[in-house]
Amino acid sequence: MSVDIATVKRVARLSRIAVSEDDLERMTGELNGILGFVELLSEVDVSGVEPMTSVTPITMRKRADAVTDGDKAADIVANAPNSDQNFFLVPKVVE
Amino acid sequence: MTELTNLTISEARAKLKGREITAVELTDAYLSAIDAANGALNAYVTVTPDKAREMAKASDARLADGKGGPLEGIPLGVKDLFATRDIHTQACSHILDGFKPKYESTVTQNLWNHGAVMLGKLNMDEFAMGSSNESSYYGPSVNPWKAKGSDEKLVPGGSSGGSAAAVAAHLCAGATATDTGGSIRQPAAFTGTVGIKPTYGRCSRWGIVAYASSLDQAGPIARDVRDAAILLKSMASVDTKDTTSVDLPVPDYEASLGQSVKGMKIGIPKEYRIVGMPEEIEKLWQQGVEWLKDAGAEVVEISLPHTKYALPAYYIVAPAEASSNLARYDGVRYGLRVDGKDIADMYEKSRAAGFGKEVQRRIMIGTYVLSAGYYDAYYLKAQKVRTLIKRDFEEAFHAGVDAILAPITPSSAFAIGDKELAADPVKMYLQDVFTVTLNMAGLPGISVPAGLDHKGLPLGLQIIGKPFEEETLFKTAHVIEQAAGKFTPAKWW
Numbered sequence: 001m002s003v004d005i006a007t008v009k010r011v012a013r014l015s016r017i018a019v020s021e022d023d024l025e026r027m028t029g030e031l032n033g034i035l036g037f038v039e040l041l042s043e044v045d046v047s048g049v050e051p052m053t054s055v056t057p058i059t060m061r062k063r064a065d066a067v068t069d070g071d072k073a074a075d076i077v078a079n080a081p082n083s084d085q086n087f088f089l090v091p092k093v094v095e
Numbered sequence: 096m097t098e099l100t101n102l103t104i105s106e107a108r109a110k111l112k113g114r115e116i117t118a119v120e121l122t123d124a125y126l127s128a129i130d131a132a133n134g135a136l137n138a139y140v141t142v143t144p145d146k147a148r149e150m151a152k153a154s155d156a157r158l159a160d161g162k163g164g165p166l167e168g169i170p171l172g173v174k175d176l177f178a179t180r181d182i183h184t185q186a187c188s189h190i191l192d193g194f195k196p197k198y199e200s201t202v203t204q205n206l207w208n209h210g211a212v213m214l215g216k217l218n219m220d221e222f223a224m225g226s227s228n229e230s231s232y233y234g235p236s237v238n239p240w241k242a243k244g245s246d247e248k249l250v251p252g253g254s255s256g257g258s259a260a261a262v263a264a265h266l267c268a269g270a271t272a273t274d275t276g277g278s279i280r281q282p283a284a285f286t287g288t289v290g291i292k293p294t295y296g297r298c299s300r301w302g303i304v305a306y307a308s309s310l311d312q313a314g315p316i317a318r319d320v321r322d323a324a325i326l327l328k329s330m331a332s333v334d335t336k337d338t339t340s341v342d343l344p345v346p347d348y349e350a351s352l353g354q355s356v357k358g359m360k361i362g363i364p365k366e367y368r369i370v371g372m373p374e375e376i377e378k379l380w381q382q383g384v385e386w387l388k389d390a391g392a393e394v395v396e397i398s399l400p401h402t403k404y405a406l407p408a409y410y411i412v413a414p415a416e417a418s419s420n421l422a423r424y425d426g427v428r429y430g431l432r433v434d435g436k437d438i439a440d441m442y443e444k445s446r447a448a449g450f451g452k453e454v455q456r457r458i459m460i461g462t463y464v465l466s467a468g469y470y471d472a473y474y475l476k477a478q479k480v481r482t483l484i485k486r487d488f489e490e491a492f493h494a495g496v497d498a499i500l501a502p503i504t505p506s507s508a509f510a511i512g513d514k515e516l517a518a519d520p521v522k523m524y525l526q527d528v529f530t531v532t533l534n535m536a537g538l539p540g541i542s543v544p545a546g547l548d549h550k551g552l553p554l555g556l557q558i559i560g561k562p563f564e565e566e567t568l569f570k571t572a573h574v575i576e577q578a579a580g581k582f583t584p585a586k587w588w
Contacts, residue, residue: 003463015418015462016425017455018443027459030520034460037521038407044480051478052485055295055309055537056562060338075197079429088427091438
């Protein structure tokens with residue numbers, strides 16, 4: 001399988017990465033290079049094989065459903081590019 | 096008196112305990128060495144001298160009281176991927192500009208609890224994506240090794256390139272690193288140092304910036320096998336904050352050094368004899384076989400038939416997980432923000448400006464293979480292939496093999512800015528051909544220096560073990576180290 005420029009544009013949009021028209025062509029070539037490389041997998045017969053979900057056969061440890069952390073709003077917004085009264089500020093979403 | 100920075104961790108530990116040297120003296124020696132060398136090697140992206148001296152002072156006080164921990168007063172470097180409270184933690188990416196976490200990763204906390212001293216944060220490929228350290232926002236770290244008669248600057252490998260360069264150049268006593276597809280073992284091989292990627296689940300991933308969560312695992316890079324064993328003992332733990340942390344006690348790895356490998360069965364996977372493998376690598380591998388045979392091990396050929404599918408499967412699984420993990424960098428909660436006309440425009444511009452080319456490529460590939468209509472053909476298929484890769488190893492171990500001996504890299508260190516590698520991302524990916532299989536199967540692997548090539552550059556050998564049998568790796572690597580000797584670069588910086 002290979003991708004064309006329209007698909008790369010769509011994937012860039014899904015990835016939320018702005019790609020300039022100039023870069024689209026380069027990216028299309030690079031992505032096709034990688035997709036061509038992974039194409040090697042098509043020769044493997046995987047019928048009846050379970051997909052891997054965990055490399056170690058463990059059951060996930062669960063903790064008690066209790067509050068163990070929190071009350072640190074100032075810490076959470078400490079690194080925000082723009083915040084006010086412990087809220088993250090973003091451009092207007094609703095007109 | 097020999098230079099303090101030449102002491103290994105085990106040597107420094109003895110001298111600190113015997114009060115022959117102080118932690119402050121040792122730390123100051125490293126800080127001076129960093130000052131003198133970092134301009135040339137670019138191993139550190141941030142040095143924390145005040146913090147280091149403060150920690151060293153506290154160590155000296157504890158040592159004076161006879162209360163020193165296992166790493167008391169030992170100065171270490173930390174890969175920029177580990178969260179360190181109130182200190183530069185940016186995964187060497189532009190998108191995490193200015194990020195100083197309000198928490199500490201479990202692995203680094205374990206080290207400080209054991210008395211270690213932090214010197215600063217080490218250079219790496221952006222978000223641990225790369226095999227040369229060239230994708231760092233802070234520019235490439237430089238390998239302390241140079242080819243005989245050449246002045247060309249070489250890569251230290253990646254992604255833990257800064258960790259490997261700093262350890263090889265004695266800019267820290269040891270360093271933390273992480274390995275998703277070979278990022279501990281390949282740089283260790285390129286710099287003549289020892290690196291171990293433990294079993295998935297051995298070290299907590301809590302507080303380590305995530306790349307591909309089902310593959311990421313922390314481990315040390317050190318000057319010799321003993322130091323690697325000492326460091327892993329302190330880094331590993333059982334952590335309730337990481338649900339994949341495995342509930343097994345951490346053994347005393349150092350105790351396995353010097354144990355005999357007599358009667359051990361070592362597997363040589365025939366599929367690792369790839370087309371175009373340089374004769375020198377083949378010869379080194381054979382030399383490793385001879386050393387282990389001389390030490391009484393039995394060597395058998397084994398088959399891991401799905402080996403060649405590990406790398407293509409990795410380049411589906413890792414980017415898929417990365418595209419999901421890196422969705423959090425959107426210019427809202429931390430790091431870089433580039434303003435846009437609306438919120439979506441702000442996301443897209445921030446991510447375009449903040450992520451480097453390789454990271455963008457992997458996010459795009461990951462998004463594509465997970466997108467509607469392609470999930471089964473790519474991601475699900477790759478996860479099934481992963482089951483087969485793991486099964487290959489299980490069958491070999493089931494047939495009585497105790498450990499596997501293999502090369503680490505297809506070559507010694509290459510030049511910074513290598514045109515062929517820069518022009519074709521897939522060529523760079525092939526650096527991981529011998530290392531990535533383990534990550535796919537969750538197995539432990541150690542990289543141990545085994546010799547120099549015709550250019551005078553270090554080459555390593557890899558020992559692969561059963562899950563949670565790191566002790567077998569340490570004792571086998573120790574045998575190779577005893578036979579091969581240690582390798583230190585000639586100082587030019």
